[in-house]
Amino acid sequence: MTKDIASFKAAGDKAVAESLEKIKKDDSGIFIAACGDAKAAGSGPLSGIPIAVSDNISTKDVETTCGSKILKGYVPPFSGKAVDDLTNAGAVIVGKTNMVEFGILGAVSTKGPVKNPLDNTRKGGPSGSAAAVAAGIVPAAVCSDVGGLLRVSASFCGTAAFKPSYGAVSRFGLIYYTGSLDQIGVTATTVSDVVTVMDVLSGNDNRDTTSLPDKMVYSGGKPLSGCKIGIPEEFLEGVSADVMKTFDEAVATFEKLGATCKKFSMNTAKYMQPVHDIIAAGESSAMLAKYDGTRFGPRAEADNWHEMIAKTRALFGPVVERRIMLGIHLLMAGQYNDYYMKSMQTRTLIIEEFESVFKEYDLLISPTAKDVAPELGGACGAGCDQEFSSYSTAIAGVDLAGLPAATVPCGFVGKLPAGLQIIGGYLKDADVIAAAEAFEKAADVKSPEAK
């Protein structure tokens, strides 16, 4: 079902129009809205290519909601850097993909869950970005990747995805809820298509302090032959037997390609998820404070401002509300040192351990998610505060250290794909890309139907 950039290019003038048509008909919760028009195509490496962006990336004059009621009707007066980069490269932004409210895993989107194009009884992940690619609607989607918003979706839908080192892509216009953990990435049919889009997005932006001064180069990474790959045992904990089987096959593929794979233990692994969760809660309590019905967005009626904003802010879903309240609690003087301060220090330990691990290994690998796509309306159907912990410790670690990570399909469990995560050292993006491309080619994973 998926179609790569080349086949969209081959469709010529019709590519954007057909894509838009499909988005307008979307009843799988993949998109929140369609936008753009075929005439908008410019020239450049993505000329005439329809691309989707997650609904937390601001699009000028196009409603941007982050899947939340609190942003209903909000029309940004400016576009995010990623959007400008894409349109400057000739692409047409055709749709805003669905996402769990503000990207908080376990929260519920106004559009409901994303249905998996490979099995519509299953979820397509916390964002619709991978599903949009898997359904062949767009060849690539750009999505922020916090807590696996992008990577987990890709793993569930069998697409390739990449989240670069922190700072590679400007976050200007990205409506993040936890700024130190979020970074924009790309999902597409193939790693090579991912790189084509990443290349357009990377580069310095003087509007984002954390933007790296130099444009990231994705070519020329280390070949797999002779490569030392580490497998943190803790990244395998809780992984289902079926997914573990696909992972073992992936390990075998890497060894066939001349890499050596070795399991080892990471001391700080057990802290990764709780520290990620604490930092995300604290940061969200500040980042989500601006939604008060004063300058934009819906407003509830009340005769004084404080009541008015409290009623307005009740438009957040309960998972988001609890996240904010929890964050406030953790940041209060009585708890600050034991939770937030401790987490920022533990984050240092995590980064330091990754640094020493990458002195020994060129790359780390893990399953991207602990299991294949869950059923719709499962335990987290109505929102679920614990959903994040059901994914992967590795995802949390990557976010905390700002590392580059790719996910590529590594096998199927019935109709459903499983993803392999390849993690590189900070700024070693090219090595991750090289490994992902080599693996993709060698493993040649195909769905049972395609076989």
Place this chain on the structure above:
Amino acid sequence: MIQKDETKELAWVARIAVEDKDIPEFQDKINQKLDYYTVIADAPTDGVKKTVNPSRLNTVLRKDVVVPSMKVEDALKNAPDVYETSFKIPKIL
């Protein structure tokens, strides 16, 4: 662990109108998280510097050069209520 009245207080500090009937569930779920977080207590953090952001950059500064402002129509376009060119709100006290 937080108590019921603390949960209510937190909702007010967060300026989120939570209905009384929902308070026990909120309390319960927040406490589950707090319980989960106890894992980090044994992290050996004595004397360890904090990491605020994974960026390795520091002292990123901007030149003091003016960029034209946005149009006032754009500034007010999303406002729920305006008075002349200002944002209007109900009384604050």
Place this chain on the structure above:
Amino acid sequence: MVYENPDGVMIGLEVHVQLNKANTKMFCSCTSDYTDSEANTCLCAGCLALPGTTPVLNEKSVDYAIRIGLALNAEIENETDFFMKSYFYPDLGNGYQVTQFDRPIVKNGSVVIEGEDGELKVRITRAHMEDDPGKMAHFGTIEKSTGSIIDFNRSGMPLVEIVTAPDMRSAKEARRFLDKLRSILEYLDVFDGTREGAMKADANISVNVFNGKRIEGTRVEVKNISSHKAVEKAINYEIMRQKDYLRKNKQLVQETRHYDEDRNVTISLRVKETADDYRYFPDFDLVPMIVGDRVEGIRAQMPELPDAKRERFVSQYGISDAHAKSLVTERAFADLFESVAAKVDQKSAASWVADVVKGELNYRDLPITAIKGDDIVTVIEMVTKKEISEESGVTVIRTLLDDGGKPADIVKAKGLAMVADDFIATAAKEAIAESPDAVADYKAGTEKALNFIVGKVMQKAKGKADARLAREMVLKELEKM
């Protein structure tokens, strides 16, 4: 003389200073000059805290903060950072203010002021950088409003908050501190105090002596004092209120009060039962600042500050300390003086600029740019050469300020030129002839009689004679007799 401080008054100030000489705001590239603009026209999405905006720090605001720190004889922190201070208020779009916490860029400084009993060193605990919120206006008073409106033009203005130890003992000392601080800031060229909202002070006031006994006073914070005159009034009101409560045995509470300038009262805004929890935590949107390497370059460019200038004026120009003190309060004034002193007698320059020009400008509420240094030089030269009298010199200055023009033209138009020497000689002879009684008295030893005769000469010259010359001429004629 030692100041007794009978009520044990302790005053600490938190002064918010807008770095409005920077062209742009603190975290975005919007103009900092919004004074005459319509509401919400000098802003960007960041100033409005629209979703998806990211802050980037203005290098000027950092350098200005360092400049201030050096001027306050303070330490500059090498590595510093920003925190988020969370609270909900309509003018605070983000729901948090970006400020500094445990590592303020400036700490441990001091400013010497003229205290109640001589020099008083006011300790500066810290000075930190932060951004300004927008501005709210109410329909009706704040207490009884039906609604409010918000203008975000001010949102994001770079501020430095200067915090003093509670070292001031009277409203007068607090005011002098603010005057001195303002003078220093203007010297540093980081701050234009004439712009609205450029400087605001919160005062922490406690009365710690009652009935001659030391007591544990209650610290009350008076917020939102925007003019220096108001500071003195607000503090005096608050000291009076606290003393009154103590006398009446009423409970004072630690609280924040708002100063209402129109009514000259402080109003309780909210009782602080527990300290506000602002949930300070590091701003993850910004990276740390390492500023130590900027300090020496900034130090090398530091202008001469008022105290140093005052000392130099006394030693270099031999002028009085009182004149020097008056001349240095404003940098532009000191510069004006020096430009005049380079061309005429320096003591005359000091007295003309400090006593005459400054007074006449203040009286008319005119800026220093209303007068040219060269015109002052011309006037002083005319007086020195006795082309006009001192009184006429003052008249010329006043006319320059009121109507403009050139000193020479004014002298001509107003007929201020001194009368010629032979006119005075003739007038002296006439005056002696017309005053036989006075001449007799003088000859009999009554010195005062001479004044009568000289006065007569001046009358004849219609004031346009040099009084000393007139006296000499009269004496000469009298000797001949």
